[in-house]
Amino acid sequence: MDTIFAQATAVGRAGVSVVRISGPSAHEIAANLVGVLPEHRQTALRMLRDGAGEFIDQALVLRFDGPNSFTGEDVVELHLHGSIAIMHRTLEVLGGFDGCRLAEPGEFTRRALENGRLDLTQVEGLGDLIEAETEAQRKQALRVLSGDLGDKVEEWRKSLIRAAALLEATIDFADEDVPVDVSDEVRELLVQTDKALVHEIKGIKAAERIRTGFEVAIIGAPNVGKSTLLNRLAGRDAAITSNVAGTTRDVIEVRMDLGGLAVTLLDTAGIRQSDDLVETLGVERALARAELADLRVFLLEEGDEPPMTPVEGDVMLSAKADLTGASYPAVSGETGAGVDQLLAEIQTRLQDFVSGAGLATHARHAAAMQQASAGLNRALELLEDGPDVYDIAAAELRIGIHALEVLVGRIDAENLLDEIFASFCLGK
DSSP: OEEEEEOOSSSOOOEEEEEEEETTHHHHHHHHHSOOOOOOOOOOEEEEOOOOOOOOEEHHHHHEESSSSSSSSSEEEEEEEEEHHHHHHHHHHHHTTTTTEEEEEEHHHHHHHHTEEEEEOHHHHHHHHOOOSSSHHHHHHHHHHHTHHHHHHHHHHHHHHHHHHHHHHHHTTTTTOOOOHHHHHHHHHHHHHHHHHHHHHHHHHHHHHHHHHHHEEEEEESSSSSHHHHHHHHOOOOOOOOOTTTTTOOOOOEEEEETTTTEEEOOOOOOOOOOOHHHHHHHHHHHHHHHHSSSEEEEEEOOOOSSSSTTTEEEEEEOOOOHOOOOOOOOOTTOOTHHHHHHHHHHHHHHHHHHOOOOSSSSHHHHHHHHHHHHHHHHHHHHHOOGGHHHHHHHHEEEEEHHHHHHHSSSHHHHHHHHHTSSTTTTT
């Protein structure tokens, strides 16, 4: 396997930049550049020189011996002054060693997976952690990265393997005069595992929303103050405001951190009948986005009917509190009246939604767990038909076990890896 290297910090000028080297020749190559390496997990200040002995920079050198490293291989990190010229020269020198090449995006993490340092769910958790923008996303990603989901999956897998083994033992000893009634134990294993799977599956939608963010649509009639309210919520002029009805033609999006949750506010076109083709298209788009939003905020004047049927959890507001003098749930984007209460209400409703979030955060997690649950439920049904079909029940359990093994990347994960690692940055 090649030794790989990459800049592990952001490209550009910085106080410090880090180069990571991993692979069978990592220690040898680093020693050629800096001389004597420090001991495992120790640091030392060294002079970094090229092959001709020319001084490049003074580097803090950190050494890891495989398999006790992030990748499971020998690793060296060079902490350099954050100069573009220093980084360019260092990478150039590293690329000159035989068998040493620039890493591909995500290749360090991919090697960690291949060497058993991470399972596939932890890899996804690491990717989510890198992308995290809010506190809730950070905490959720760390839970997955720590291996909590993988530990759960391993418990389920062991239970299904135990159940399948009991059924297969019954088949093997069918002609022996020994007690082989294992149905009660198998049933208990399957019922308890299915309960845990179903619970986790139910929490996936909420967990995925934490990861990807919520959409909150502000909807109402033209000129009711939606864009002004959006600007007040965003703290900037994100949308054009005007006394002319129909100013907003497209959906305007503003992303914000609300109580640790990533929330995208949507300012939609005013809902009304119009002969203007462009405005009509804007209304259609507004209704479509509002329908898909996680929460709708209806901004209405007295006598207005909601432009679409509200669902449980939607927020109903009276518009233009600065003119009516009404208190919350009346709001005014112009003066800010009721805006703090509105933000608190949105936050409360979204927090209630995510309170049921589980550890699984991706659609493929749901698919794998649903497949496992389906397999063990088919096995439960077959269990009631007696020992004559135990071989079929055991085969159904093997399907469920296979699904869980795919979930953590034990088997058949190759087709997933390119897609997963494509989103990783160089050096990670």
